Amino acid sequence: MENVDSKNLGESQGEEKVNYLTNGFSLKSWLLTKDHKRIAIMYLISVSVFFFMGGIYAGLIRLELLTPASDLLESGTYNKVFTQHGVIMVFFFLIPAIPAILGNFLLPIMIGAKDLAFPRINLLSLYIYWVGGALTLYAMMQGGVDTGWTFYTPYSTTFSNSYVMAVGLGVFINGFSSILTGLNFIVTTHTMRAPGMTWFRLPLFVWAHYATSLVMILGTPVVAITILLLAVERLTQTGIFDPALGGDPILFQHLFWFYSHPAVYIMILPSMGVISELISSFSRKKIFGYEFIAFSSIAIAVFGFLVWGHHMFVSGQSIYAGLVFSFLTMVVAVPSAIKMFNWTATMYKGSVSYDTPMLYAIGFLGLFLVGGLTGLFLGSVGLTVHLTDTYFIVAHFHYVMVGGTVLGYLGGIHYWWPKMTGRMYSEFWGKISAMLVFIGFNLTFFPQFIIGYQGMPRRYAAYPPEFQVLNIFSTAGATVLGIGMILPVIYLVASLFNGKKAGDNPWLLPGLEWRTSSPPPTFNFEETPVVTWEAYSFGEESGLDIEEARRAHKVSPTA
């Protein structure tokens, strides 16, 4: 499947086309690049490092909870471990993962643009991420932080002796990376679409990132302000949150969740965008209810700002606040349900193949279904009084964050891997790892719903012995999940050296990203594409040569 095209020699005189990876090999050509694809690759490496660290902390948590007593880790250490697991996974993995890697790489290509609107700002956002991340890592090496990722006051301002300031500053700085990425995506989507790429021809991945970007630029400044106020109180003893100084600890919770609830949608919306692509591509069928999926993303982004109080049902807010937030939470469930039904309906009368990305997508449907439905339990205020701050919550948000975001992320990485690297990953190992992740995940987190209803509180280093049996299941599951997560690192890296050449369009798909070479050239397209087809049209009218693809497939079936 060598792609030799005589008119594509371009500036270099070599035999192969120059692509974004071969366009310069020096360190400087990477560190000072303005190419959104190179920035995405650097994000991929950095985010993977954080994901790995967060995973190690998760492993320590599960090992400690194997026995009821606090024996492997003493509680001070355990508190730091779960805090750092949360801080790393939320701020340095889940929030940037899909937007900064897949969104960065694909959004310009999908709309037919040469790059993002502000390439230098894009590079700046990566540097900000590095500075924030490095500061956070430094603080963790120095002694860590033990406030929980939620930094609740007055513990974080007055009582904790850990590195709250340094980690807070790291998170604060990192927030600007989010804001800049969101800004870049919004401007790019508005101004840089190729001729013929109307709003309703945009892939749903782009719609999802547009909605995410709105949340990023509107929500992130609030968490920045919150952390700033926390720092002011900690440094100068000004009474903002600590009642001993004249402040109000509940105020902190309002400010914190005003960002951190929408932040959940920063994590899940891009993943929903990936799933829309995967389900459609591997059913070879136009997505069912395009407009409904697109607008449900916007609806989630808007309503997501109105439900923060459901994190505070038992924190002393009034009965009216509890009821209003419960009602709004129920309303925000509807757009998610709409997406779920549309994805399912897309498979109807399709031509469904079970490549690795599709396995991840089907896994996502199952896990996000559980995550979403248990969200109804927690939105129902009378039930949440019992369930909040127990393992039921832990199970619920892992079903959404891991079952939703991480499965979408892994599915997306596999799906676009041939485009990003030009190589096919091992389909055999891909399927094995997708199944291990699904089984391991359920074994880890499903028992936690049961322990949660029994009343085991979260953030406990030691717990009563009657909870042990299900905790053992959970730890066993985490082992399987861990193997399922490590495998892709091995076979994806291996594919760079011995993977089959992927070809430009291995699955014969209509999206613009499949109409340029793999890996794409630095400016994405040889000439600016003109879009004449609707999104997700798999027929001849979108210009795909099906007969030719079938002939090629017979010669080399994997490509």
Added chain:
Amino acid sequence: MQDKSWVPLFPDAASSFAWQVDALYFYLIGISLFFAVIVVVAVIAFAIKYREKEKFATPEEIHGSIPLELFWSFVPFVISMTIFLGGAIVYYNQYKIPEDTMEIYVVGKQWMWKIQHGTGQREINELHVPVGRNIKLTMTTEDVLHDFFIPAFRTKADVVPGRYTNLWFRATKPGRYHLFCAEYCGLNHSGMGGWVYVMEQKDFDNWLSGSVSDQTPVQAGEDLFKNKLGCASCHAGGQNQRGAVLQGIFNKEVKLVGGQTVVADEAYIRNSILNPAGQIVEGYQPIMPTFKGQVTEEQLVALVAYIKSLSGDTSATTPGPPAPKPAESGAMQPSSSPAGGSK
């Protein structure tokens, strides 16, 4: 709570509203199974029936269906509203404190629960309550956030520094139940818990008479008020006092300087001790010094109890005799005692 050899999958239910929470839980499990079965069966059926039969096939395009979209937006919305209503009703029952309660004070502290009964008994990390009585907890903390959580009662509430939060329950089954701190509070968070003992009334009476401290909260408050803090020098009552009259104010509306009114509840009394200049009662000068830093949370609780007793509020108080003897255990019910606070 009995030890069971098998894996317990369901917690004890031992409060008056526990069955309501459980019913809501099972209703939601039913709803979830309903939707999960529909989606999972559809996904599996479509994945098998419409599996790829020819490479790069082009199935017929289906754009979507407005009636279907409306149907599957409307049905989940209606169902989610039933869940909201169910949750609202249960929440109201958990939130709304009945009239005739026996009041117990709780002070959280890293990492223990200090509990004080109206009769003066103090306990740490244990709470003894009689079965079938409405118990109202008035809670605060000396340091960080905590959360008083009794899974078997299906209720919890955050305990917030600088505020009083309340929790009520009526235990329905004698036994021993877990008490947890459910809001992360630092180093020994997982050790901040203990047991709630629900006892038959007569066992409770026996227990009460077994461990009596020398002062009820009202008496302790009176001592602080009259002797230790000198409140009485301005607030003893009568026409020529500089401080506001406290007799009969509890839970009444009082008029503030500036024309606003406020209900003189526990929180107001507490604030007026800690931050007197904040809400001045009409007709008085802002001359009272702050007591912030001079009184502990437990002393505040006692002062509030005493000031309540001046209004004849007896919910926190128990019988007149300072140290009830075992023989008088029948008189332990607050309702059977005359207006407290008199020595």
